[in-house]
Amino acid sequence: MKIALIGFGKMGKTIKSLAEQAGDEVVLTIDVENKAHFTADNLRLADVAIEFTRPETALENVRTCLEAGIPVVCGTTGWLDGMEEAKAICEANNGAFFYASNYSVGVNIFFAVNRYLAMLMDGQRQYDVRMEEVHHTQKLDYPSGTAITLAQGVLSQISTKTDWQKFLQTTDNQQFEAAPNLLPIISKREENVPGTHVVTWHSSVDTIEISHVAHSREGFAKGALAAARWLVGKRGCFGMEEMLGF
Ligand SMILES: NC(=O)c1ccc[n+]([C@@H]2O[C@H](COP(=O)([O-])OP(=O)(O)OC[C@H]3O[C@@H](n4cnc5c(N)ncnc54)[C@H](OP(=O)(O)O)[C@@H]3O)[C@@H](O)[C@H]2O)c1
Structure with a gap:
């Protein structure tokens, strides 16, 4: 080729x-x-x-x-x-x-798992969902395109969220709260991280978390x-x- x-x-x-x-x-x-x-x-x-x-x-x-x-x-x-x-x-x-x-083939499998999990969680109102993405410091955009695709996957399956909201974490211990109908995506920029994405479903009694970690480009x-x-x-x-x- x-x-x-x-x-x-x-x-x-x-x-x-x-x-x-x-x-x-x-x-x-x-x-x-x-x-x-x-x-x-x-x-x-x-x-x-x-x-x-x-x-x-x-x-x-x-x-x-x-x-x-x-x-x-x-x-x-x-x-x-x-x-x-x-x-x-x-x-x-x-x-x-x-x-x-x-x-990445792995991320595209992760997209499918993410949609499936979100489908199971629709109706389980005791859980709230948030996302985190970490990339190298040279990355210009936030949230990552991958995080947006993940967010769209969740939004397509649940009725409690209507859109996503982005946050950029610049110092440790920052807390972010989105309106109840918005899915928060928290972006972090750290040296030498090719790309990490975490989707967390949290309730008062437990947490379900799925993640994809790229080891290289x-x-x-x-x-x-x-x-x-x-x-x-x-x-x-x-x-x-x-x-x-x-
Ligand atoms: N879809 C995916 O799987 C995936 C994976 C990794 C990265 N990405 C995305 O791919 C993009 C590039 O990532 P990267 O890590 O390779 O970034 P990078 O190291 O900054 O490389 C981008 C290159 O494109 C050059 N460039 C800028 N404008 C150009 C133009 N008009 N014509 C030709 N070349 C131009 C840049 O030159 P200068 O530095 O001189 O501006 C730079 O050499 C980013 O948007 C990143 O988020 C996507």
């Missing part, structure tokens, strides 16, 4: 290394310094583009790939407002677009490469549920 990498930060570098180990070829690498090379002609050297950049540039990068006729796998989080437009661009160009807030990179391989030759907008067959 010939890959164009859009964004050559922590994820772009991990993907390149794993792609080359798997015998794939990175034919184009675009970063902030060489954006002049981000042209349709250069993109067409690749079978697929993989985009991991910044929230404010993701939509335009996806547009450039789709208008060049190149399938694009996007992992940049924090730009959910632009997602419907990305899907419309994909449709208008009869292209292929894959988005996941988290490309490799799980995300492997999932993005698997998505790229799966996407080539397809038309439409896809996510991990389609690829994993959930």
Whole structure:
């Protein structure tokens, strides 16, 4: 598979290394310094583009790939407002677009477990639910895209919460309270944490907690490469549920 990498930060570098180990070829690498090379002609050297950049540039990068006729796998989080437009661009160009807030297979299993647990908890009014996510200090957005997906999973199953509310914990011992109808998501930023998510259901007599802890970025990179391989030759907008067959 010939890959164009859009964004050559922590994820772009991990993907390149794993792609080359798997015998794939990175034919184009675009970063902030060489954006002049981000042209349709250069993109067409690749079978697929993989985009991991910044929230404010993701939509335009996806547009450039789709208008060049190149399938694009996007992992940049924090730009959910632009997602419907990305899907419309994909449709208008009869292209292929894959988005996941988290490309780790384990996290996608965790999403399914989270929804199932929330379904069981609907009606168990003695429990209240909250979420915590921890990431490295360079992460720009909060809460994480993964936490938003987890929150949407809970909200889809229970009638007591109508939305989520974000909080950023900057010092120890901070206490956060959301309105009863809101699901609190508490974000923490600590050195060298690839990504930890915890969903807690608390009652006066016990606590049920499920968590996912990423050990490195490799799980995300492997999932993005698997998505790229799966996407080539397809038309439409896809996510991990389609690829994993959930
Ligand atoms: N979906 C998932 O599974 C998953 C997993 C991990 C991370 N992520 C997300 O992926 C994104 C990137 O993460 P990361 O850890 O790789 O961040 P990072 O290390 O900051 O890398 C982002 C790279 O993109 C470059 N960039 C910025 N704007 C660009 C543009 N317009 N065109 C091309 N390159 C551009 C940045 O350059 P400068 O540093 O010079 O700005 C940087 O090298 C974040 O949104 C993160 O939350 C998603």
